[in-house]
Amino acid sequence: MSAHFVAERSYHERMHSDGLPHPSEALTLTEIQQRLEHVLDVLEQGGAILVYTDDLEHRLGVLTCEQPLLDEASIAAQIDSGHLPPIAELIAMDDRGETP
Numbered sequence: 001m002s003a004h005f006v007a008e009r010s011y012h013e014r015m016h017s018d019g020l021p022h023p024s025e026a027l028t029l030t031e032i033q034q035r036l037e038h039v040l041d042v043l044e045q046g047g048a049i050l051v052y053t054d055d056l057e058h059r060l061g062v063l064t065c066e067q068p069l070l071d072e073a074s075i076a077a078q079i080d081s082g083h084l085p086p087i088a089e090l091i092a093m094d095d096r097g098e099t100p
Helices: 008-013 029-034 036-044 067-080 087-095
Strands: 004-006 024-028 048-052 059-064
Touching (some): 029 036
Parallel strands (some): 024 048
Antiparallel strands (some): 004 059, 048 059
16 A cells, blocks of 8 residues: 655645545654554545644644545645646646647
8 A cells, every 4th residue: 555645735625625534533753653553544444644743733744545636636736836837727728638
């Protein structure tokens, strides 16, 4: 199984109305290391793990295995970094039969 880390903004822009798949829970980096078997079980069920720093001061992102979400988050990250044009421009390019 491959789990991927998705930036928080990209993740929440593309999730269901409640913001998370189920099951889901929040864990610190240390808790993830200590409970790796549990984390893998949650991910295999199609869930997600919100990842926090050990001091709980910062949410770092989300661990997930959901491929459609990963695909969308990847596109969003490429747009944010300037490697792809904004989504409206991508749609217009697709309508014209062009690909970036």
